[in-house]
Amino acid sequence: MLINRYLNREILTPLTTICGILVIIFAGYSTTRYLPDAADGLMTGTTVLALVSLKILIALEVLIPITLFFSIITVLGRMHADSEVIAMEACGLGERSLLSAAFKVSLLVAVLVAGLSLYVRPWAYEKSYWLKANAEANFDFSRLKPGRFHEVGENNLVVFLEGIDDNQERAEGVFIQQYTGTKRKITRASQAWLEVDPETAKKVIILRDGYHYEVAKDGSKTTFFRFQSFLLPLVPKEITSIGYRRKAASTMSLAASSSPEDKAEFQWRLSTGLSSILLGLLAVPLCRTAPRQGQYSKTFLAVVVFAVYYNLTVVAKTWVEQEVVGSFPGIWWPHILLALFLIIMLRRPVH
Numbered sequence: 001m002l003i004n005r006y007l008n009r010e011i012l013t014p015l016t017t018i019c020g021i022l023v024i025i026f027a028g029y030s031t032t033r034y035l036p037d038a039a040d041g042l043m044t045g046t047t048v049l050a051l052v053s054l055k056i057l058i059a060l061e062v063l064i065p066i067t068l069f070f071s072i073i074t075v076l077g078r079m080h081a082d083s084e085v086i087a088m089e090a091c092g093l094g095e096r097s098l099l100s101a102a103f104k105v106s107l108l109v110a111v112l113v114a115g116l117s118l119y120v121r122p123w124a125y126e127k128s129y130w131l132k133a134n135a136e137a138n139f140d141f142s143r144l145k146p147g148r149f150h151e152v153g154e155n156n157l158v159v160f161l162e163g164i165d166d167n168q169e170r171a172e173g174v175f176i177q178q179y180t181g182t183k184r185k186i187t188r189a190s191q192a193w194l195e196v197d198p199e200t201a202k203k204v205i206i207l208r209d210g211y212h213y214e215v216a217k218d219g220s221k222t223t224f225f226r227f228q229s230f231l232l233p234l235v236p237k238e239i240t241s242i243g244y245r246r247k248a249a250s251t252m253s254l255a256a257s258s259s260p261e262d263k264a265e266f267q268w269r270l271s272t273g274l275s276s277i278l279l280g281l282l283a284v285p286l287c288r289t290a291p292r293q294g295q296y297s298k299t300f301l302a303v304v305v306f307a308v309y310y311n312l313t314v315v316a317k318t319w320v321e322q323e324v325v326g327s328f329p330g331i332w333w334p335h336i337l338l339a340l341f342l343i344i345m346l347r348r349p350v351h
Contacts, residue, residue: 003088007101010079015071015105022063023056030055039145042152043135050131057124061117065276066306068109072102072283073302098284099346106280114273118251121269126248146171161192169193174207176232183221186213187232205232264320267331271313278338279306285345309338 034048043051076098088097144150146161162173174192178185189210196203207230214223246254246265254266286305287298312334319325329336 003097004101004104007075007098008105010075011071011101011105014074015067015109018071019063019067022067023060026059026063027052027056037135042150047131047135051128054124054128054131057116058121058128061113061121061272064109064113064116065272065279068106068276069279069283069306070299070302072105072280073287073299076284076287077298095284099281102280102284103277106277109280110273110276113276117269117272122248122250125245129245129248144171174210176205176207182217184215184217186215187211187230189230202233206230207232260323261321263327264317264331267320267327268313268317271331271335274335275313275338278335278342279309282338282342282345285342285348305341309334312337 030052031048034043034051037043038045038048144159144161146163148160150159151157152159158175158177160175161171164171170191170193172191174187174189176185176187176189176192187207187210189207191208193206194203195206207227209228210230211224211226212230214221216222246261249262249265251266251269254262254269257263257266282305283302286302313331316325316329316331316334320327320330325333
């Protein structure tokens, strides 16, 4: 039917455009988070580019439903303002035709978002964790900037350099702290440089003329000695494991888990497709406008509705993780509330 093709085109055009703009904005934001690490020698440019790309894949499960919701609001708001909806009603095509078009597009988007959430998102998280672990294990000591503290890894290694010589080969006034979980190792040296074993590819920091302290976590034992030369091995180049990461776990493993955190993550992944459909349908009655009203008159209301709904889903997920609520209603109650709100809006008389 011609009117269906027209509505589909009108919705899909701003959807792809707005989603592209949001992706560019999000990519710029993510890049600013990783560029300082690249400038400090903690990551390479290739790693930053890969991490930003993975972050975009992870964010799409949220960005696409947002774009769908506001695209339908924008398109139907314009059609109401230009009296196109009145013309359709005069031809016997009421709001049901708009709902049908919105549902078809929303269903298509829901399938895409569900695929992203169930499969692509955990894969992207796993790859990003591996990239970060590899970057932490292979940071370039010679590129660290003097005059600031550099945290390498999750508080496992902290490095401070007072300065670097003119040849950019040796650091001067070096402070290094390592925390193993049971004890804290602190090393202070006059000079330091990095060497790589050509056979094993292991990195070793060579320190000269300094002091080394080892303090137990409970303070029961302290070791101290002065050295002329000291070797500080870094993490091996090959990373064999990143440990269990919930966001990177497969959907099937989450479904079989009894952990409340895993249950919350599993339900979140299942809910994204349903959320897309509900938001797409809600946009139809939400954008109803009276004659001579502007096409953006309901945009503020749409922003408020989405903000409340999204924050409720985050609260619901947190409550499941903290066992404030059980697996049911789990994280489903915000979606149930949105569905009830949709029914109320649809039953309101069209003016």
